[in-house]
Amino acid sequence: MGPKVKTYTYSELKTATADFSSANLLGEGGFGPVYKGILNDGSVVAVKQLSVESHNGRSQFLTEISTISAVQHWNLVKLHGSCLEGSRRLLVYEYLENKSLDQALFVFSGYLAPEYAMHGHLTSKADVYGFGVVCLEIVSGRPNYDDKLDPKQKYLLPWAWTLYERNRHLELIDPSLSSFNEQEATRMIGVAILCVQTSPALRPTMSRVITMLSGDIEIPVVKTKPSYLTDLDFDDITNDFDDEESMPSENTTMMTTSTTTNTTTTGVDFMSLPIMLSEVIRKGSFREGR
Known part of the structure; x- marks a missing residue:
């Protein structure tokens, strides 16, 4: 049983959000819209108004509240309380001024x-x-x-794989960066390629991802192109590379990339956010946000 959460009245939350005004709308997901609200005590909260389709029975809803409140992590939004009146079901979270991770990165495209x-x-x-x-x-x-990019670069995964298998992976790095740690970037790209393999069995566990990102173990590099890339009709970009560059052998299924090279370049720390995210995923802490 998690920590006790507060029970709010529907009237209280309706007032706090100015009758769920569109001016207070923070976003909308598969479970319903989220509004910014100011409670009577002046505290700012985020109110998630669950859609009718997501409504469960009273006991099931209360069980879910208990489960959500039991998950305590500094990377997760804190659940302050809930409202259950008739068919109305609302969740009250702490308000994050800088918005959510998906807006800091890109739209989750799902x-x-x-x-x-x-x-x-x-x-x-x-x-x-x-x-x-x-x-x-x-x-x-x-x-x-990104539809605005060159056709061969529109889809990130096939573009990343094509660069990666030709040992040109550093060309994937954000061109706006003035400097970066090549060792960290190489390690992060290698881990990412492992994670997006077609077969779930070929993907590492999150605990192993952490050790690879931390540099504690070597990163296995799968040379077999994921089937979802070969099966789809992406633009053919094989002729966009130098003819003298040889294709990797299809018989080579696994290699290792050393992580002992000391790179002295400075700039973006590629490791901190991925390690933080991998810790959260490993503990199953993303589940509520689905």
Whole structure:
């Protein structure tokens, strides 16, 4: 049983959000809109108004509140309380002035693992896949899909893989960076490529991801192109590279990348956010936000 949360009245939350005014709308997800609210004591909160489709029975809703409140982590938004009046179900969270992680990065475009997108199978390895996409976005400074880019670069994953298999992975780095640690960038890209493998069995666990990002173990590099990239009709970019560059052998299934090289360049710390995110995912702390 988690810590006790406060019970709010619907009238109280309606007043706090100015009758759920569009001017206070912070965002809207699959479970309903979220509004900024100011309570009578002056505290600022975020009020999630659950949609009718997401309504469960009273006992199930209360059980979910207990489960959510039991998850305490400094990377997670704190649940202050809830409201359950008739068919109305609302959750009251702490208000984050700098908004949420998806807005700090890019729109979550939905990072769905192939097995979930095709078959609805949701496991911890689906989170590993999503983590890999986030890592690539952090490194490249761009979203998973960008229609404004050159056709061969629109889709981040096939573009990243093409550069990676030709040992040109550092060309993926955000061009706006004036300097960066090449060792950290190489390590992060290597981990990301592992995480977005087609088969969940080929993806590492999050605990292993942490040790790889930390440099405690070497990073295995899978040379077999993910099937979801070969099966889809992406633009052919194989001729955009120098002819003298040889393709990696299809018979080579695994290599290792050393992490002992000392790189002296300074700039962006690629490791801090991915390690933090991997710790959260490993503990299953993203579940409430789905």
